[in-house]
Amino acid sequence: MKIAVLPGDGIGPEIIAEAVKVLEVLNLGLEMETAPVGGAGYEAAGHPLPPATLKLAQEADAILFGAVGDWKYDTLDRPLRPEQAILGLRKALGLFANFRPAICYKELTHASSLKPELVAGLDILIIRELTGDIYFGAPRGRRVAPDGHFPGSEEAFDTMRYSRPEIERIAHVAFQAAQKRDKRVTSVDKSNVLETFQLWKDVVTEVAKQYPDVALDHMYVDNAAMQLVKEPKRFDVVVTGNMFGDILSDEASMLTGSIGMLPSASLNDKKQGLYEPSHGSAPDIAGKGIANPLATILSAAMMLRFSLGMEEAALKIEAAVQKVLADGLRTADIYSEGTTKVSTSQMGDAVVKALQA
Numbered sequence: 001m002k003i004a005v006l007p008g009d010g011i012g013p014e015i016i017a018e019a020v021k022v023l024e025v026l027n028l029g030l031e032m033e034t035a036p037v038g039g040a041g042y043e044a045a046g047h048p049l050p051p052a053t054l055k056l057a058q059e060a061d062a063i064l065f066g067a068v069g070d071w072k073y074d075t076l077d078r079p080l081r082p083e084q085a086i087l088g089l090r091k092a093l094g095l096f097a098n099f100r101p102a103i104c105y106k107e108l109t110h111a112s113s114l115k116p117e118l119v120a121g122l123d124i125l126i127i128r129e130l131t132g133d134i135y136f137g138a139p140r141g142r143r144v145a146p147d148g149h150f151p152g153s154e155e156a157f158d159t160m161r162y163s164r165p166e167i168e169r170i171a172h173v174a175f176q177a178a179q180k181r182d183k184r185v186t187s188v189d190k191s192n193v194l195e196t197f198q199l200w201k202d203v204v205t206e207v208a209k210q211y212p213d214v215a216l217d218h219m220y221v222d223n224a225a226m227q228l229v230k231e232p233k234r235f236d237v238v239v240t241g242n243m244f245g246d247i248l249s250d251e252a253s254m255l256t257g258s259i260g261m262l263p264s265a266s267l268n269d270k271k272q273g274l275y276e277p278s279h280g281s282a283p284d285i286a287g288k289g290i291a292n293p294l295a296t297i298l299s300a301a302m303m304l305r306f307s308l309g310m311e312e313a314a315l316k317i318e319a320a321v322q323k324v325l326a327d328g329l330r331t332a333d334i335y336s337e338g339t340t341k342v343s344t345s346q347m348g349d350a351v352v353k354a355l356q357a
């Protein structure tokens with residue numbers, strides 16, 4: 001099995017190093033090859049997604065991705081910005097289904113932003129459509145007023161769009177995921193305002209008829225943002241569009257204790273997948289050795305499960321993460337009194353040790 005390892009920028013290389021350590025100790029015979037991406041790709045080859053990196057990703061069975069981006073690239077035009085690398089990979093590989101599980105480990109109920117009783121036992125699966133919506137809709141661009149005189153008259157625009165097949169396939173993914181869980185799907189939209197999400201709601205409702213064993217409800221995104229912090233356990237599977245899913249998954253991460261705990265899997269219809277933490281490159285803490293590597297380590301577990309068919313090894317990693325938390329080890333983002341603060345690499349080492357025990 002060949003894995004493309006793309007560390008990226010900021011804390012990307014720090015957290016990926018820990019996930020690689022964990023995979024190596026399991027001795028699974030994985031062939032891991034590293035390539036630059038994002039700002040690192042721009043520095044190495046003049047493009048955030050260098051052709052050689054894209055080729056490696058296309059040929060791999062799975063991709064383990066860190067994060068891309070840094071404030072210093074904010075002045076670059078869109079095609080050259082580091083973030084285009086992850087968007088380009090998602091599009092090129094057809095990774096339309098993004099799984100972002102928000103699970104609150106019992107050891108972290110006190111690290112959550114909510115009262116412990118609201119998050120105890122929390123297990124939500126956010127399914128975010130990942131290759132459509134306003135992220136990829138055309139046309140998009142900027143327009144200068146014909147007179148060209150007033151900078152203030154410049155206009156910028158993006159297009160929010162979904163086609164019926166795009167909504168159908170993500171709805172099927174959500175209902176099938178719910179069948180293996182608590183059999184409840186909440187479809188999050190903004191159909192009271194947007195044409196795009198009226199179609200979304202109609203299509204999800206139609207697809208639901210094929211899954212009579214799954215209960216479907218619909219919720220507007222503004223209400224969903226509120227319900228997530230009021231009563232998060234009312235949700236089982238949440239299915240939504242690209243942009244709403246981006247925002248709601250960051251919000252949901254704080255129910256689990258930290259954005260550093262939220263893994264993700266982005267899948268196409270061939271089981272090829274890209275696995276990355278839901279967070280970004282965190283330039284504010286990069287190089288300090290304090291980033292939480294657990295979201296990346298848990299993403300590696302998802303990789304073993306979904307793309308490589310190694311369920312047993314995935315379960316081992318998840319159990320090892322639980323063990324280090326039960327032993328009281330915490331990176332700064334999930335630290336609380338009475339626990340032991342550890343660095344990024346100490347956390348990775350502890351997971352390795354738990355796997356060797």
Ligand SMILES: NC(=O)c1ccc[n+]([C@@H]2O[C@H](COP(=O)([O-])OP(=O)(O)OC[C@H]3O[C@@H](n4cnc5c(N)ncnc54)[C@H](O)[C@@H]3O)[C@@H](O)[C@H]2O)c1
Nearest residue numbers: 067068069070083086260279280281282284285291292333
């Ligand atoms: N998939 C990706 O590669 C991805 C995802 C999100 C953001 N980004 C990019 O990352 C850069 C920074 O964006 P941002 O600051 O808005 O979001 P971010 O997720 O990088 O950071 C937000 C906050 O969370 C903290 N944080 C994030 N990950 C952490 C971890 N593992 N452990 C501890 N704390 C952690 C950061 O220190 C910061 O305070 C931008 O260039 C953005 O575009 C990339």
Ligand SMILES: CC(C)[C@H](C(=O)O)[C@@H](O)C(=O)O
Nearest residue numbers: 069083086087246278279280
């Ligand atoms: C970096 C950015 C393009 C990306 C997104 O918006 O999808 C990120 O926020 C994420 O959640 O993976």
Ligand SMILES: [Mg+2]
Nearest residue numbers: 246247250278
């Ligand atoms: Mg995001």
